Amino acid sequence: xxxxxxxxxxxxxxxxxxxMSEIVLERLRLGLDALEQKDEEMAxxxxxxxxxxxxxYLDLEQDCIDLLALQQPVASDLRFIAASFKIITDxxxxxxxxxxxxxxxxTAERDVYPEVDIQDVADxxxxxxxxxxxxxGDENADQCYAIADIDDEVDERCEAxxxxxxxxxxxxEIDADSSEEEIEQLMADVSRLLLTIRDIxxxxxxxxxxxxxxxxxxxxxxxxIY
Numbered sequence: 001x002x003x004x005x006x007x008x009x010x011x012x013x014x015x016x017x018x019x020m021s022e023i024v025l026e027r028l029r030l031g032l033d034a035l036e037q038k039d040e041e042m043a044x045x046x047x048x049x050x051x052x053x054x055x056x057y058l059d060l061e062q063d064c065i066d067l068l069a070l071q072q073p074v075a076s077d078l079r080f081i082a083a084s085f086k087i088i089t090d091x092x093x094x095x096x097x098x099x100x101x102x103x104x105x106x107t108a109e110r111d112v113y114p115e116v117d118i119q120d121v122a123d124x125x126x127x128x129x130x131x132x133x134x135x136x137g138d139e140n141a142d143q144c145y146a147i148a149d150i151d152d153e154v155d156e157r158c159e160a161x162x163x164x165x166x167x168x169x170x171x172x173e174i175d176a177d178s179s180e181e182e183i184e185q186l187m188a189d190v191s192r193l194l195l196t197i198r199d200i201x202x203x204x205x206x207x208x209x210x211x212x213x214x215x216x217x218x219x220x221x222x223x224x225i226y
Contacts, residue, residue, distance in 0.1 A: 006071050010080065013063055014137065017084050017091075020056045021133040024091045024098070025126060027053065028203065031101030032122050035196065038108050046102030053095035060088045075220075083217035087136060090206040090213075094129065097199045097206075104192050116161045116193065122200050124154055128207035136214045141221070144211035148224050151208045158201040165193055 027046050034042035064085040067073070073081060128147050135143035212224035 009067050010077060013084055016060055017088055018133060018137050020088060020091050024053060024095045025129060027095055027098040028126060031098040034105040035101050035108060036119055038105060040106060043102040043105040047099050050095055050099045053092060057088050057092040079217045083213040086213045087210050090209045094203055094206050097203055100199050104196055108192060116164055118196055121154060121157050125200055125203040128204055132207045132210035135211060139218045141215050141218045144215040144224060147211040148208050151204045154204040158197050161197050162194055165190060
C-alpha cells in the first residue's frame with residue numbers, strides 16, 4: 001500500500017470511529033428518553049438500531065486488521081490502530097447498554113423512586129463519553145485524566161442511588177392486603193431501577209476505558225489502563 005494511501009486509511013479510521021461514537025451517543029440519549037417518557041416507539045427504535053452499531057463495529061474491526069496487515073506501522077501508528085480497535089469495542093458495548101435501557105422502558109410503567117435522579121447521572125456519563133471521544137479526535141492527553149476523575153464521582157452517586165433503593169425496600173412495610181401481583185410488580189420495578197443504575201455506571205467505565213486508550217495512543221502511557 002502506498003504511504004499516502006496508508007495515511008488516508010489512518011485518517012479515515014479516526015473519522016469513522018468518531019462517527020460511530022456519534023451514532024452510539026444518539027442511541028444512548030434515545031434510550032434514556034424512552035425510559036423517562038415510557039415511550040415504546042423510542043424504545044423499539046433503540047433496540048432495532050443495535051444492528052447498525054454492531055455492523056459499524058465489524059466494519060471498523062476489519063479496517064484495523066487491514067491497516068495492520070497491509071503495511072508495518074511505526075510505533076505511533078501501531079498505538080493508534082490498537083487504541084482505535086479497543087475504543088470501538090467500548091463503543092459497541094455502550095450501544096448494548098443503550099439497548100438495555102430501551103428494553104427496560106418497555107416494562108416501565110411508573111417511577112418508584114423519583115428521588116433517585118437517574119437522568120442527571122446519565123447526563124454526566126454522556127458528557128464523559130463525549131469528552132473522551134473529543135480527546136481521541138484531538139489527541140488531548142490532559143483531558144483523559146479529567147474523565148477518570150469524574151468517574152469517581154459517578155461511581156459514588158450510583159452507589160448512593162443503589163443504597164437508597166435497597167434501604168427503602170428493606171424498610172418498606174408491605175401491606176398485608178397487598179396482592180402477590182402487587183409485590184411482584186414492586187420487585188420488578190426495583191430490579192429494573194437497579195439494573196438501570198448499573199448500566200449507567202458502566203457507561204462511565206467505558207468512557208474511562210476510551211480515555212485510557214487515548215492516553216496510551218498519544219503518550220505511550222498506560223497509567224489509566226486497568
